[in-house]
Amino acid sequence: MNNSTENRYRFDGKVVVVTGAGNGLGRSHAKLFASLGARVVANDLGVNRDGSAADSSAIRQSPVDDTVAEITAAGGLAVANYDSVEVGERIIEQAMDQFGQIDVVVNNAGIIRDKSFHKMELEDWQLVQRVHLEGAYRVTRAAWPHLRDQGAGKVLFTASASGLYGNFGQANYSAAKAGLFGLTRTLAVEGAAKNIQCNIIAPMLDSRMLEGLMPDEYRKQMKPELVSPLAAFLCHDECLENGSLYEVGAGWYAKVRWQRSDGFGMPPAEEVSVADIAENWTAINNFEQAHFPKDTLEAGSIMLQNLNR
Ligand SMILES: NC(=O)c1ccc[n+]([C@@H]2O[C@H](COP(=O)([O-])OP(=O)(O)OC[C@H]3O[C@@H](n4cnc5c(N)ncnc54)[C@H](O)[C@@H]3O)[C@@H](O)[C@H]2O)c1
Known part of the structure; x- marks a missing residue:
């Protein structure tokens, strides 16, 4: 482990x-950012894994109190916020009231309500x-004008392998x-002119979310602390990465990008039949000469080129 440049990647101020x-x-995440000098607004509603209310007999208001206590005990500065991300603007309001600025937004809150699709009720879907999509929208939307005004900001979103590859019981x-x-990619485009960078991670780590989904012997080695350094780096001023997706877990870090087959073009002036598609299916699916389009312009340009065929 390399601590020699630790002083360089700080979040003082x-x-x-x-x-x-x-x-x-x-x-x-909160503990790492605080240990690197950031003032942290640590939000958590304190719900169960499925989003239902936590045990009402619990004395403390939210587990985030423990997070704040641990940060404070280590000499860091953090305040707790107990709102749901469903009213994310309140979290940003508190950050502005207490600290008068906001530099980094880490959208991490999440729940799971796993059911096979044929049993999934509208409430499980909604x-x-x-929580995930609208919650991240509301927090980020409220922070966005502040980031634009100061001409700098970092936003990190949290995806999942399930969203990239699909997973039984997780349609919602x-x-x-x-x-x-998709939100990350568009905000990366829109934020660029104001020096706002947006990225997304698909993590894998030991938490109650993985309970029952992975053998304990693997799970307990997949510490969340192995994920947070990547999150922090993506949110540091020195990292200019924008619109990127990383898979991270168990001490392993990798970038993910779209790959598109070389494709197959037909003269657009001619009629195309279903049989034409079927006959060229192998070519359409052939990744031997793959492309990696970076944006919609690059992705669309090959279609425009085909107009000249
Ligand atoms: N654990 C994994 O392997 C894994 C894999 C892929 C993605 N993720 C994602 O990582 C993120 C963190 O998950 P985790 O594994 O630490 O789970 P976790 O259940 O330990 O933590 C999630 C936290 O979010 C809080 N929360 C839930 N709904 C909220 C709301 N409406 N407002 C505010 N807070 C709310 C919960 O109270 C909980 O403390 C989630 O977005 C999750 O989907 C985790």
């Missing part, structure tokens, strides 16, 4: 909002969209997580 900071990955969750990827 910065205000960082981390949602879902009461458990798992969010707590690890709550997952509201994978749709929301894939939606966050």
Whole structure:
């Protein structure tokens, strides 16, 4: 492990909002940012894994109090926020009231309501969209004018392998997580002129979310603390990455991008039959000469070129 440049990657003077900071990955993020000098707004509603209310007999208001206590004990500065990301603007309001600025938004709060699609009720679908997709929208939308005004900002979203590849029983969750990827890509384009960079991670780590989904012997080695350094680097001024997606977990870090086959073009002036598609199916699916389009312009340009065929 390399600590020699640790002083370089600090967040002194910065205000960082981390949602879902009461458990798992969010707590690890909040602690790391605070240990690197940031003032942290640690948000958490304190719900169960499925978004239902936590045990009402619990004395403390939210597990995020523990996060704040741990940060304070280590000499850091953090305040707790107990709002749902469903009313994310309140979290940003508190950050502005208490610290007068906001530099980094880490959208991390999440729940799962796993059910096979034929058993998935509308409520399971809607709550997952509201927390992951709309919650991240509301927090980020409220922070956006402040980031634009100061001409700098970092936003990090949290996806999942489920959103990239699909996963049995997670239609609601994978749709929301894939939606966050689209949101990241568009905000990266829109924020660029104002020096706002937006990226997204698809993590894998030991938390209650993985309970029952992975053998304990693997799970306990997949510490959230192995994920947070990548999150922090993506949110540091020195990192100019924008619109990128990373898979991260178990001490492994990798960038993910779209890949498109070389494709097959037909003269557009001619009629195309279903049989034409079927006959060229192999070529359409051939990745031997793959392309990696970076944006919609690059993606669309090959179609425009085909007009000249
Ligand atoms: N654990 C994994 O392997 C894994 C894999 C892929 C993606 N993720 C994603 O990583 C993020 C963190 O998950 P985790 O594994 O740490 O889970 P976790 O359950 O330990 O933590 C999530 C936290 O979000 C909070 N939360 C839920 N709904 C909220 C709301 N409406 N407002 C504010 N806070 C709310 C919860 O109270 C909880 O403390 C999530 O977005 C999750 O989807 C995790």
